[in-house]
Amino acid sequence: MNDLFAPSVCPHDCPSVCALRLEVTGDGKLGRVRGGEQPYTDGVICAKVARYAERANHPDRLTRPLRRVGPKGGGGSGQFEPLSWDDALDILADKLFRATEKFGPQTVWPYHYAGTMGLVQRNALRRLGHLAGWSRQHETFCVALADAGWQAGIGAKRGVDAREVVDSELIVVWGGNPAHTQINFMNWVQKARRVNNANKARLVVIDPYRTPTAGKADMHLMPKPGTDGALACAVMHVLLAEGLADRAYLARHTDFSPAVEAHLACRTPQWAAAITGLSVEEIVAFARLYGSTRRSYLRVGYGFTRQRNGAAAMHAVSCLPALTGAWQERGGGALYGQSGLYGLDRNFLYGLDRPVPQARQLDMAAIGRVLLGEEAALRGGPPVTAMLIQNTNPAMVAPESAAVRRGFLREDLFVCVHEQFMTDTARLADIVLPATMFSEHDDIYQASGHTFLQTAKAAVTAPGECRPNHDFIGSLAKRLGVEHPAFAMDVGALIDKLLSDSGKPVREEWPDKDWLDCALPFEKAHFLDGFGHADGRFHFAPDWSAVGPAHAVMPVFPDHLAVIEDVSGEMPFRLVPAPARHFLNSSFSETQSSRAGQGGRPTVLVHPQTAAALGIADGELVRLGNRRGSVRLHARLFDGVQPTTLIVESQWAHECFVDGIGINVLVGAEPGYPNGGAAYHDTAVWLSQGSDVRDQVSKPDGGFGVPGSTRLG
Numbered sequence: 001m002n003d004l005f006a007p008s009v010c011p012h013d014c015p016s017v018c019a020l021r022l023e024v025t026g027d028g029k030l031g032r033v034r035g036g037e038q039p040y041t042d043g044v045i046c047a048k049v050a051r052y053a054e055r056a057n058h059p060d061r062l063t064r065p066l067r068r069v070g071p072k073g074g075g076g077s078g079q080f081e082p083l084s085w086d087d088a089l090d091i092l093a094d095k096l097f098r099a100t101e102k103f104g105p106q107t108v109w110p111y112h113y114a115g116t117m118g119l120v121q122r123n124a125l126r127r128l129g130h131l132a133g134w135s136r137q138h139e140t141f142c143v144a145l146a147d148a149g150w151q152a153g154i155g156a157k158r159g160v161d162a163r164e165v166v167d168s169e170l171i172v173v174w175g176g177n178p179a180h181t182q183i184n185f186m187n188w189v190q191k192a193r194r195v196n197n198a199n200k201a202r203l204v205v206i207d208p209y210r211t212p213t214a215g216k217a218d219m220h221l222m223p224k225p226g227t228d229g230a231l232a233c234a235v236m237h238v239l240l241a242e243g244l245a246d247r248a249y250l251a252r253h254t255d256f257s258p259a260v261e262a263h264l265a266c267r268t269p270q271w272a273a274a275i276t277g278l279s280v281e282e283i284v285a286f287a288r289l290y291g292s293t294r295r296s297y298l299r300v301g302y303g304f305t306r307q308r309n310g311a312a313a314m315h316a317v318s319c320l321p322a323l324t325g326a327w328q329e330r331g332g333g334a335l336y337g338q339s340g341l342y343g344l345d346r347n348f349l350y351g352l353d354r355p356v357p358q359a360r361q362l363d364m365a366a367i368g369r370v371l372l373g374e375e376a377a378l379r380g381g382p383p384v385t386a387m388l389i390q391n392t393n394p395a396m397v398a399p400e401s402a403a404v405r406r407g408f409l410r411e412d413l414f415v416c417v418h419e420q421f422m423t424d425t426a427r428l429a430d431i432v433l434p435a436t437m438f439s440e441h442d443d444i445y446q447a448s449g450h451t452f453l454q455t456a457k458a459a460v461t462a463p464g465e466c467r468p469n470h471d472f473i474g475s476l477a478k479r480l481g482v483e484h485p486a487f488a489m490d491v492g493a494l495i496d497k498l499l500s501d502s503g504k505p506v507r508e509e510w511p512d513k514d515w516l517d518c519a520l521p522f523e524k525a526h527f528l529d530g531f532g533h534a535d536g537r538f539h540f541a542p543d544w545s546a547v548g549p550a551h552a553v554m555p556v557f558p559d560h561l562a563v564i565e566d567v568s569g570e571m572p573f574r575l576v577p578a579p580a581r582h583f584l585n586s587s588f589s590e591t592q593s594s595r596a597g598q599g600g601r602p603t604v605l606v607h608p609q610t611a612a613a614l615g616i617a618d619g620e621l622v623r624l625g626n627r628r629g630s631v632r633l634h635a636r637l638f639d640g641v642q643p644t645t646l647i648v649e650s651q652w653a654h655e656c657f658v659d660g661i662g663i664n665v666l667v668g669a670e671p672g673y674p675n676g677g678a679a680y681h682d683t684a685v686w687l688s689q690g691s692d693v694r695d696q697v698s699k700p701d702g703g704f705g706v707p708g709s710t711r712l713g
C-alpha cells in the first residue's frame with residue numbers, strides 16, 4: 001500500500017521531523033498523509049499533519065504575487081491587488097536598491113525562521129543576506145536559552161538516542177509536552193512502558209500544568225513556572241545527602257568539587273518548596289526515585305527554558321544524570337536536541353565559503369523595538385527601512401506584538417513577505433509572494449529529536465504561481481547582481497554538495513534510499529569518551545563567559561536564578577502561553593479542523609479557587625493584562641495547575657481574540673541570560689472579568705485584523 005504513496009518528510013519546526021508517505025489524488029493534489037517507515041517515525045505522525053490536505057488545498061492559499069494598494073495594515077477586501085512575479089521582483093529590487101543607497105546595506109533586514117526546516121529552502125535568504133552585507137539576526141525565538149544552558153554543562157548539542165528509552169527504567173520529561181509537540185516520543189515512551197517490556201519504565205513529568213503528557217505519568221510535579229533550577233538543586237541535595245550520587249563517575253567524568261557539594265548542601269527541599277510551590281514530600285519522592293534508578297532517561301524540553309533564567313535552569317537540570325552517573329547505562333542519560341550530531345558543513349549553503357561584509361546582528365525577538373527605532377535594539381546602526389520575511393510570522397509569534405504592529409505600520413518601512421497564507425505579518429506587507437509547500441519542492445532535513453538525515457522530492461505540482469524559497473531568492477539575487485554559485489544550482493546539486501562538503505555519503509550511497517542514520521556509537525553518544533569541553537568533563541561550575549555576553553549575573557554553581565518577571569501585588573499571576581496540540585506555532589492556525597480541535601476559540605485555563613476569588617465563571621469572558629497591554633479571551637476552569645499559574649495554549653491569530661489582539665502582546669522582549677532568548681513563559685499578568693476596561697494601550701489603532709477581510713475573490 002505504502003508503495004502507492006510518495007516518500008516525503010515533514011518540514012515543520014518540530015523535533016520529530018517525521019518521515020511521511022503522501023498520497024497524490026487523481027487530479028494531482030495532495031491526498032492522505034501517513035507516517036513513513038524510517039525507524040524513529042515508525043509509521044506514527046500527528047493528527048494535524050495526517051490532515052495536511054486541508055492545509056495544502058486550502059481555498060485561502062496564496063497563489064499569486066500581490067501588491068498593497070490600500071493603507072498599511074488596513075484589512076479590507078481592496079487591500080491588495082495581483083501583479084506578475086516579474087513586476088513584483090522589479091519593485092522589490094528597486095526598493096532594496098533605494099533603501100541601501102540611502103542608509104547602506106544594513107538598513108535591509110532579512111528575517112526568517114523555521115517555517116520549513118529544509119536546509120536548502122530555509123537558508124537561501126540567509127545566504128543572500130550574508131553576501132549582500134544586510135543586517136543579520138540573533139535567533140532568539142526558540143533555542144537561545146536552552147542551548148546556552150545545555151552548552152554550559154555538557155559542551156555539545158547532542159544526547160542519547162531517543163530509541164534507547166525502550167531500555168530505560170525511568171523516563172523523565174522535564175518541561176516539555178511531547179503529547180502535543182513531538183508525538184513520536186510518546187510512541188517510544190509507550191513502547192518502553194509496555195507490560196511485556198521487562199523494564200516497564202515509569203514516567204515522570206515536570207510541568208506547571210496537567211498536560212496530556214502529564215496525564216499519562218506515574219508522577220507529575222507541577223512547579224511554578226521559572227523555578228526548575230530550584231527543583232533540580234533540591235533533588236541534587238537529596239541525592240548527595242542520601243548516598244545516591246555516583247562518586248566514582250563524578251570523579252572521573254565531571255568537575256564536581258567540595259565547593260559544589262557545600263553549595264548544594266544549602267539547597268534543601270524546604271528551600272525549593274518555598275520557591276516552586278511543590279511540597280517537600282513530592283521533591284524528596286522524586287529525588288529518591290531518580291537516584292535509585294540506574295537507567296533513567298531525561299527528556300529535556302524547551303518549555304522550562306523560556307524564562308529569563310532558562311539557561312541557568314537548563315544547566316541545573318542537566319547536572320542530574322552527571323550526579324547519578326546515569327550516562328553510563330543503556331537507556332540512561334539525557335537528550336535535549338541532536339542538532340550537533342550531524343556535523344554538516346553549511347558554509348557554502350550560507351554563502352560563508354568566501355569573505356562577506358561584516359554586519360550587525362539584530363535580536364529577532366526584539367523586532368518591535370528594532371522597527372520602532374530603539375537605539376539599543378538597532379545596535380548603533382541605521383534604521384531598518386526594508387525587510388524580506390520568509391518562514392516566519394513575527395506579527396503573531398514575536399513578543400510585544402503591539403510594538404511589532406506599530407513598527408510594521410511605519411510609512412517609511414518597505415516589507416516583502418513570501419508566504420503560503422495571508423498571515424498576520426503578510427497583512428502588514430507591501431508585497432506578498434506565494435510560496436510552495438514541502439510537498440511541492442525538494443529538500444534535505446536533519447532533526448533535533450532523532451538521528452536521521454532525510455531527503456524529500458516534490459510529489460505534487462504547486463498551485464498557481466507559488467515558488468520555492470530557493471527559486472525566489474535565486475531570481476532576486478540575479479536582479480540585485482549578488483553572485484554565488486549556489487543561487488543557480490538545483491536543489492539536488494546543493495544537497496549533494498552539502499553532503500560531500502560534510503564528509504557524508506552522497507544520496508546514491510545511502511543504504512536506505514530516503515534517510516541516513518547518523519547515530520553515534522554508545523561510548524560517544526553517552527559521552528563516556530568525554531563531554532564537549534576541552535577537559536572532557538561535565539561542568540557543574542560552568543564558564544558562562546564562553547556562553548554569552550550577559551554572564552555576570554549567572555550563578556557560579558547550579559542554582560535558581562531570581563531574575564524572572566516579578567509576580568507582585570499588581571500582577572499576581574504567571575502566564576504560560578504553551579504550544580497547542582492542533583497548531584504548529586503559527587502554522588495550522590488557518591485550518592478549520594485545527595481551530596475546532598483547540599475548542600474553537602482561545603482559552604485561558606484558570607484554577608477554580610482563583611476563579612472563585614475573582615468571581616469568574618466557567619466559559620466567561622476575561623481580561624489578562626500587564627504593562628504591555630491586555631487581551632480578552634474566554635476562561636475554562638481547570639484544577640491541574642497551581643492557583644497562581646494561567647495557561648493559554650497558543651498560537652492563535654490575533655483576529656481569533658475578542659479584541660483582535662493576541663497573547664504575545666503580553667510577552668516581553670527583554671533578553672534572557674546570558675545569551676538572549678525570548679522568555680515566552682515568563683510573563684506576569686493580572687486577571688479580571690472581561691468587562692474590566694483597565695488598560696487599552698495595546699490597541700493603538702484598532703487591533704490586528706478584520707476576520708477574513710483580506711481574502712481575495
Ligand SMILES: Nc1nc2c(c(=O)[nH]1)N[C@H]1C(S)=C(S)[C@@H](COP(=O)(O)OP(=O)(O)OC[C@H]3O[C@@H](n4cnc5c(=O)[nH]c(N)nc54)[C@H](O)[C@@H]3O)O[C@H]1N2
Nearest residue numbers: 113115116142391392393397418420435577585586587650
Ligand atoms: N505565545 C507563544 N509564542 C511563541 C511560542 C510559544 O510557545 N508561545 N513559541 C516560539 C517558538 S519556539 C517559535 S520557534 C516561534 C515560531 O513561530 P513561526 O516562525 O511563525 O512559526 P511556524 O509556524 O513554524 O512558521 C511560520 C510561517 O512559515 C511559513 N512557511 C512554511 N514553509 C514555508 C516555505 O517553504 N516557504 C515560505 N516562504 N514560508 C513557509 C508558514 O506558512 C508559516 O506562516 O514562535 C514563538 N512564539
Ligand SMILES: Nc1nc2c(c(=O)[nH]1)N[C@H]1C(S)=C(S)[C@@H](COP(=O)(O)OP(=O)(O)OC[C@H]3O[C@@H](n4cnc5c(=O)[nH]c(N)nc54)[C@H](O)[C@@H]3O)O[C@H]1N2
Nearest residue numbers: 175176177180181225226301302303304579581583585681
Ligand atoms: N503541536 C505542536 N507541536 C509543536 C509546536 C507547537 O506549537 N504545536 N511547536 C514546535 C516548536 S517550534 C518547538 S520549539 C517545540 C517545543 O516543544 P516543548 O519542548 O514541548 O516546549 P514548549 O513548547 O515551550 O513547552 C512545553 C511545556 O513546557 C511547559 N513549561 C512552561 N514553562 C515551564 C517551566 O517554567 N517549567 C517547566 N517544568 N515547564 C514549563 C509548558 O507548560 C508546556 O507544557 O515544539 C514543536 N512542536
Ligand code: SF4
Nearest residue numbers: 010014017018046049
Ligand atoms: S508536526 Fe511533528 S509530529 Fe507532526 S508530522 Fe510533523 S514532525 Fe511529525
Ligand SMILES: [Mo]
Nearest residue numbers: 013141142143
Ligand atoms: Mo521553536
